[in-house]
Amino acid sequence: MKTGKSFVKTFVLFALVFALLFCSCSAAKKKASAIAVFVPGVISGSPVYEMLAQGVTEAVDKYNADQKPEDAVVLDVIEAGTNQAEWGSKITALASSGKYDLIISSNSSLPEIIEPLTAQFPKQKFIVLDAYLPDNKSIATVRYNQREQGYLTGYAAGLVTVAEKTEMVFANKAKKIALIAAQEYPVMNNTILPAFTEGAKAVDPEIEVEFRIVGNWYDGGKSADIARELYLNDGVDVILPIAGGANQGVIVTAKALGFYVAWFDDNGYEKAPGLVISSSVMGQKKMAYELTEQYLAGKTAFGTAKTVGVADGYVDFVLDDPLFVKAVPESIRSKIEKVVLSIKNGELSLPVLD
């Protein structure tokens, strides 16, 4: 009997040691994980998507440089194309494939598409930049304070449209600026356009803001036609394009006819030196890098929605580019700098109004 009991004990002990060994062994042999960058559109010509892809790629490359080959993270960048009706089925296919631990993307319209998928595929995690959705344990979102970004752009455009010809040679007498958007969407209609107008009217309440729609994110011919008409018929002398690949049509027309361009999202001064009078930027590349790095360290705050702005260093106005300094006189630059500082130190509060 005694021998039997000790045999059982020994057996149990061996089994335990074996189980422990097996567990730690399989934990050490962690399977390589995979990340997909889902681009709702095309990367080329779209600053927000260029910065997203660059930021994630750099973070994964840096992570992989410190890994054994079998632990390297696989990264796939997938462009969903300009047909928005296909985005839902394309991201569903990615989630259902189970191939990616994380799908990372950028677009304010995506949470609505992703939310139903989180119930269907509970293991799938999502990080969405430039978007806002609290309280879903599978999704982390971060948006930029685009009221600040729009305000700074409108303020700069306002100063230029009221400038004398001696200061800004292409400024006309009319106090008129314009925003050409690819399409209408909630963030555009409720935040960017009102903030652009708010900033311009802070310069001079008489400034009028025209708003035009291209109809898609790629047609440079259409955006060129709209820009030409705004300049020739409406007396607009500063145009802000937010139209992805179609921004190029506005640049080409500004060069041909001689009017000013306000740039959004990244540094655009070199697109038309002397004519681009502002670059109100979002720290999308930095954010994409940091969020990817955090994810790879297992530190993502899923279920949260953050808003970051000028004070956090994720929204800014590029003041120190030599092309800006050359294009815009000190009298105007110093006024813009003052407003940037007043937002930074909290004197001017511009929270996003939901």
Ligand code: RBF
């Ligand atoms: N921005 C781009 O630069 N390229 C795009 O193709 C693009 N497609 C968009 C589609 C939808 C449905 C929405 C809501 C926004 C899109 N944006 C695109 C705009 C982008 O997310 C952001 O709002 C602007 O770049 C201003 O920061």
